[in-house]
Amino acid sequence: MRTGERPLRRIVCVLAYEGVRLLDVTAPLEVFSTAVDLGARYEVVLLSPDGGPVTTSSGTRLLTDPVDALTGRVHTLIVPGSPALPRRLPDGLADAVRTLHSASWRTASVCTGAFALAEAGLLRDRRATTHWRHTATLAQRHPDIDVDADAIFVRDGRIFTSAGVSAGLDLALALVEADEGPDLAREVARDLVVFLQRPGGQSQFSVATRTPASRHSGLTALLRSIDADPAADHSLPELARRAGLSARHLTRLFRDEIGDTPGGYVESVRLEAARTLLDSGGTVTATARLSGLGSDETLRRVFLRHLGVTPSAYRARFRTTGRGGSEGGRARGAAQSADRIAESR
Missing domain, CATH: 3.40.50.880 (Class I glutamine amidotransferase (GATase) domain)
Structure with missing residues (x-):
């Protein structure tokens, strides 16, 4: 040439x-x-x-x-x-x-x-x-x-x-x-x-759409209540009370029907809500509160565990390229x- x-x-x-x-x-x-x-x-x-x-x-x-x-x-x-x-x-x-x-x-x-x-x-x-x-x-x-x-x-x-x-x-x-x-x-x-x-990664896409349908009507209603209001009280004792089951029975039902623990499912729904809030321009503190994750530190731990990226780096996703050493560059997938x-x- x-x-x-x-x-x-x-x-x-x-x-x-x-x-x-x-x-x-x-x-x-x-x-x-x-x-x-x-x-x-x-x-x-x-x-x-x-x-x-x-x-x-x-x-x-x-x-x-x-x-x-x-x-x-x-x-x-x-x-x-x-x-x-x-x-x-x-x-x-x-x-x-x-x-x-x-x-x-x-x-x-x-x-x-x-x-x-x-x-x-x-x-x-x-x-x-x-x-x-x-x-x-x-x-x-x-x-x-x-x-x-x-x-x-x-x-x-x-x-x-x-x-x-x-x-x-x-x-x-x-x-x-x-x-x-x-x-x-x-x-x-x-x-x-x-x-x-x-x-x-692909696991981020809609918790509700990737969750298997439950054969238990009470569990289906419980899942819908979690999806509808992620920030509500979804502790294991409260979920068991609403389902009319013991905490042990509910945990076994989640594992058999959903393939996850009650706490794991709630965290996934809250993470999805947090992503939507950040995508809409929400601050980290407001996102933590409105999604039900509570504190900035809890939000940070959940994002790092599931997405390999901090909430702040997630918000700055348009400025990351995956080439440098930024936290966004470590996002899984x-x-x-x-x-x-x-x-x-």
Whole structure:
């Protein structure tokens, strides 16, 4: 390359297919195309195994080029997921993944796209993640994969896997940061109004929605009362009184039906409430009081234990990149991979 000549553009290939989830495709496309607008060196292409229109799971049709139309090396291959992928891969998808992976510098999956990588044999003896709803299925079907059920995204060598749907944004931003540096990645995140580095892992997402349904009507009502008012008195004796059960019986019921202790469930609900309060601009002291966690110190301990980040660092999440030594850079999930991504220049 001659002195002063602009470096060659990096080809980013997103592989679509029948039934692909639209956001799994568009989230990385938005990140990389926004990065281009801000001066990054990418050329983004949308391919499918056979080329032509592809109908997504939402019914939207995407225009694609065939895999064999691509010539030369691919910098980044991204394989999106679909709701049906854990059950069955579309014809030709695994072969297309193998073909493009062999021509790629690095390969990444979004959400259940990890199942396509697994069926293509790319995750054997590697660490990986996928949507929290399907981590157990991935681990059962492919016991040779070390499945991390909580990570937002994972890097193992030149292969990256990410959690459900919107986690494709987190992964794509981290890849841009590795390629172009934290300043440009931060500008992309600001433009898209998203986290540059999301605190915590998949376990942070809605306590109520990830809690198994109870077969015990009294326990169901108790859970609803905790969710509705996290700051109320939810001590074990008070919960047992409201349920009309002994503390020992209630604890056993929680473990059998919910997979957690009463205190553990209450703390999870209060943590979720605290995150919402901080997201809304609340102070640390007010958040501790309104969420039911009580004191600044208790709030700090709970955040560090569950998210690996202090409440103050959580509030400053848009100013952290995962590259430095800030507490935000230690957030579990995104930080497991961000500061280990190799520079791709």
